[in-house]
Amino acid sequence: MSAYEEEIEVGGALRRGLGLNRRQFLAATTGVATAVAAVTATGAIGPAAHAATSNHPNGVLIPPRRRGIILYTVRDAISRDPNSTPLPSGFRRVFEELGRIGYRQVEFAGYNQHANSEGGASLESVDGARLLRGWLDDNGLRAQGNHGFIPGSWPFTQPDLDRFKQHLEIAQILGMEHMGTGNDPTGSAYKADWDVAADKWNQLGAIARDAGIKLYTHNHDVAYSFLLDSGPLDAQGRPTRSSGIRRLEYFLQISDRRTVFLEMDIFWAHVAQYKHRTFTAPDGSVQTDIFDPLSVVRPNTKRFPLFHAKDGKSNPATANGYDMVPFGTGDIDYATFFRCVGARGSHNPMYEQDNAPGGTANPGQSLQYAELSYNNMAALRG
Template identity: 50%
Template sequence: MPDHTDATPTNRINRRSLLAASAGVAAALGAAGLPVLATGSPALAHPKDKDKDKDKGKGKLRVEPLIPEKNRGIILYSVRDRITAAPDDSGVPYGFERVLARLAEIGYKEIEFAGYTQHTSILGRQITPREIRKILDDNGLVANGTHASIQAATFQQQLDIAEELGMKNIGTGSDPTNSAYKADWDAAADLWNELGRQARARGMRLYTHNHDVAYSFLLDSGPLDAQGRPTRSSGVRRLEYFFGKTDPKYVFFEFDIYWGYVARYKHQKYVDPAGREVTDLFDPILNVADRTTRFPLFHAKDGDRDTSVPNGHQMAPLGEGDINFQQFFQTIGERDFHHANWEMDTAPGGTANQGQSLDLAALSYRNMSDLTIYLKK
């Protein structure tokens, strides 16, 4: 089987991603009493330093991975083109058995699912969750979550599949509601608290995944519209309201870091109850750091700043964009608790480059592995 890992540039993590923390974020972290990285020193351990002690004046230090090897994962949406591909003679892996074997070879230890189907021509029928579990086990992989449809009527069935696959987390890629109004978020919180209880009873955590709109502002005050709904905001963001309405024992979150920075770019202003426009920048780091153990999972998705597009960013392989993952993961702490799943929605290369998504998975894994931290011996 050809190795496609060298088909794309393999430069190591971009130093601007790691060192260029904004002064505004640093000031906010300091004001909150949270650690701020020193941006004037290397954020990566050089290979020559990895086998010897470092003395920074505070005792000897050891270099360890910022994201532990066992917690490095991938959501299969990033390689969906190869999971769903029919058998071909390209030499690029296809279907669960071949793709999961390749991901394990790259180094990934955890898998987040984005569906449980492959091309039926591979087996002459659809693969079963039990068969997928055997593939995971055979390759030393662990299922750490899924983007499923979370609905009361089918939730027990989803839990059955998750249990078969050995998951400790079950979730969705959709917001609990798309509404801008408190009443709908209140109803969603009631449902999620109940479903979270059901998940916990079976040894799992229920989680929801954000896009940028989840961090837009609620309409919760001011004059009412023709339907009796508020038209202005108190400045509370939708998902931040949901944090407070859900029980932390039952409802958890997967933070998509890329979409968090898109939210910072797109959702900066609201009209307050008095009709004044207010600017309030969203801080992705503080969003997590204030409640870090409610976030077992992350989408480690990178992006380049590009104000010519509506989102203000273009997706990029991990470590090749502008997002400072070093500062993010070091500041939020609890590194053994957090699991990072690489995602890049635009990774598939289509018929022109059938191996692209797996190439980028390899590049992104290497860059994720390069994130390091100095700890006292």
Template identity: 50%
Template sequence: MPEPQLSHDPLTQTPDGRLSRRKLLAASAGAAAAIGAVGLPVLGTAAPALGAAKAGSDPDAGSSNLRVAPLIPEQNRGIILYSVRDRISAAPDDSGVPYGFERVLARLAEIGYKEIEFAGFTQSTEILGRQITPAEIRKILDDNGLVANGCHVTINPSTFQQQLDIAETLGMKNLGTGSAPTNSAYKSDWDAAADIWNELGRQARSRGMRLYTHNHDAEYNFLIDSGPRNAAGQQTRSSGIRRLEYFFGQTDPRYVFFEMDIYWAYVARFRHQKFINPNGVEKTSLFDPILTVADRSRRFPLFHAKDGARRPDLTNGHEMTPFGEGDINFQQFFQTIGERHFRSANWEMDTAPGGNENRGQSLAIAAQSYQNLSDLTIYLPK
């Protein structure tokens, strides 16, 4: 993957690489028509020109006061273990491919990953003759210089303190779930979920952690919150607000946080474009992943850096790929949202495991994706 470079504009880019609101709007998908009219790249499209200087120009001209830095700082490059779940859960075998927490985490550290997001805390009992404990996992992390930055567990008030105990043992700053706060389209259900999450988020904060939820595409579909009611008494139309964005406003920013899965956010942009407004008129609204983050920046400490190739023939409009092999413009995404030292980018690819026919596939793709993630760069003042 060629090293991408961006020109530095001191009028629109702040010292930490965050783009100003003026530049942000120019880059946003919501401004697609306007920026397309003046020939600028539209959000969500591949941008091969990002690394290219203008024809005939000196690529080093005016850059004496700049330095090249990683767009994703080394200490913030992570992986969710769901991507290599086949090897975490594997029983001992003679394939030579690492299995279980001790061997797989050692390999991920060798690749270069610094942060781990968990997708469960169990492995094959054939490895130790029993189940591994959170304390034993913590030792493996420490031995390999790894940090647990989050997890995907079931968020349930009755077991929440137990999950906090595990997270505390593992040294996590964030405790989360891969499920939506509610699968409902209705406002009342999101209100009820917000009440629960505000309380659980308060409990997490009291123990030094942030509670977060991870999105798929449905959470960015439109809320059903207006219009005539059906026979069950439910409203049937939408004001145009999206479900998770409504949840942003109903939850306390001190207690409830979010992990954007960037792939699923672009799937949402493809799939959820139209709604019926309170007057019964079909309206079009394009979802903008970049502005969704930028408008509430500190509520997104975690991301899933999951790539995808555009496939309009598929239901989701995209097909998952190793990081750097798809069409999502991560250079634009991460540079525009800024605050690069605040955010953790966890690589994920749901389809990485290769099964018994290719047991090493998921770890091989993890290595390829790490390299491409680390190749993203930014110009900063010296």
């Protein structure tokens, strides 16, 4: 681990030159570490698990340089008129605030901002990418991915391929290692459609690899529901029952592991655990299978270079079983997940909260939540 990764964090911002050596600082923060280790099984970590993570320096599960945020979380700040508020607005000022908080990575969700922001409304161009790259560099931030354009046509049309390649060029300028989408590979339940999706993504992944970029797809809960791949056929000749494999697990098997990668949205994976528990087997019996997100990632850990670290508080009264909340304030067992996922320190967790914007009632809320979530991410220990 580099000296950069070894830096101790206080209050979410990197502190240097405080006059404390590492031993003194650790002694001063022993109470915090003890409190984390004392979390009960409902919060995830017991003494035995804590002892098992002694190979993590200071128990840190997400190294400082890996702590990121997807900009969709603060989309309200990026898109608001800088002439109407003193709050950070537009890409440049939001980057300044995220850098101040301590984030070191961002994932884009498109390249648009308010027209009155520096650079104009759209930065989806080579020149726009250069401008963004300068602002990222100025604030110690690295672009790690983008939820951007993936061709919808199949077979691909030339205009779609040209636009895809333009996005790869933008990603190169921004210094991204990854480029992807916020959607599932297909919304279909049927095996034949997932076969097509794999062919499509294999071709796109090969193009991205030639550009030095890893192409990734994303999940919502339905992608981890059960694939319809067997049993009697319906009137359209489609299968009506399942062998028990989940849709995205099948996609993992048939897509090219050298060119196609995934970003697990951990919140939606836990919603799948809550919602998608049974399937009708080929013999007509109803089978129960509880989804374990970690069991999918662990044997394929190198194919999951990014995560959405989106937290949820259990609420059985809702359809999803969870309410979205700032990172570290929910029930999802992130300590165990990051402790057990493998390839320690190589993943890129991006804090996301779809409902972070506070609207007119609290226009600063999304950045407030970003700071709270960063602090909780920095405090996460094994």
